[in-house]
Amino acid sequence: MTPASELSPSPGALAPPRGDKSQAIGTYALRLGDDALVLAQRMGEWVASAPQLEEDVALANIGLDLLGQARSLLTYAGTQLPHPDGSPRTEDDLAYLRDERDWTNVQLVELADDGDFGACIARLLVFSTWQHELYAALTSSTDDTLAAVAAKAVKEVAYHRDHATQWVLRLGDGTDESHRRMQDALDTRWPHVDELFETDDLVRELDAGVAVDPATLREPVLAYVTAVIEQATLDVPEPAVRHTGGRRGVHTEQFGYLLAEMQRLARSHVGATW
């Protein structure tokens, strides 16, 4: 079966994997960059819509931290996944000119909040905890660039995790309504949590010491998250369904709308600068 991306290649479409090492490192960096960029976009949607002005600033700050991580990771990915003529893909090529099937972020980061602050915080709790464990491990990567990006980012995501923790505790252990809505938010996010811990051929292909095997993150991430949820008098959901596929370019319906908004300007005015 031919992947959709090969039937109608988009300008930013990536060549099929060649199996060499730089291709694998580039693809790995791209995954982490896609995660950060897509969540940055979701956090940005809260500006002027958060419960309080102070929270607008906090969520925007978190989004900007993620955007910074995405820029470093996509720039690095672009040098490892060059255009056919050998020139590096820029961060903008990768951010604005790839179609949905070429994005390799996990589905958790693309889910829309639809104005539900609890949903935003539930996702941030799991994802920032995951990123914190990931980056902490990645600081000892044998790839110098990945290690440097991780060393800077790990301090940022420690704060994101703290922010999410504070809110889950307050909402879970708050009023009856905040407790119910925080539990609902956890329940809607949980079918997408397992995908964070999936190992696949790419991770196995990379030399040990370059990438972090997501499976090793399951225990520390769930330990932290469970402790917070229980302290907040909430229950860790046990979803009947588990969704996956983001790393292979399979995304939720909500993702198309996010990309359309994010890419519209760059695609409508090709080459525009400001």
Add this chain to the structure above:
Amino acid sequence: MSADPGTQRDWPLWEVFVRSRRGLSHGHVGSLHAPDAEMALRNARDIYTRRQEGVSIWVVPADAISASSPDEKDAFFDPAADKVYRHPTFYTVPDGVKHL
């Protein structure tokens, strides 16, 4: 005007004091809303120190601060106006003294 606590949407006001890298004491930088002290500290970090303005933050409930009244300004401050001898302006500072 003020709703009962169960439906009140506004968080209490906090005054924020930041100690900058350069100075030795905390200075007042502004105020913000937060549900409690821990969140006030975090909000202060986001709002007042995101450009590396500080190394330490205090937050104080605004209603815990007792302020001098503008009506008492004359009694409080004017008597100091004609006591020039309280200012260290009557001797010269030696050349070697810095940070004064």
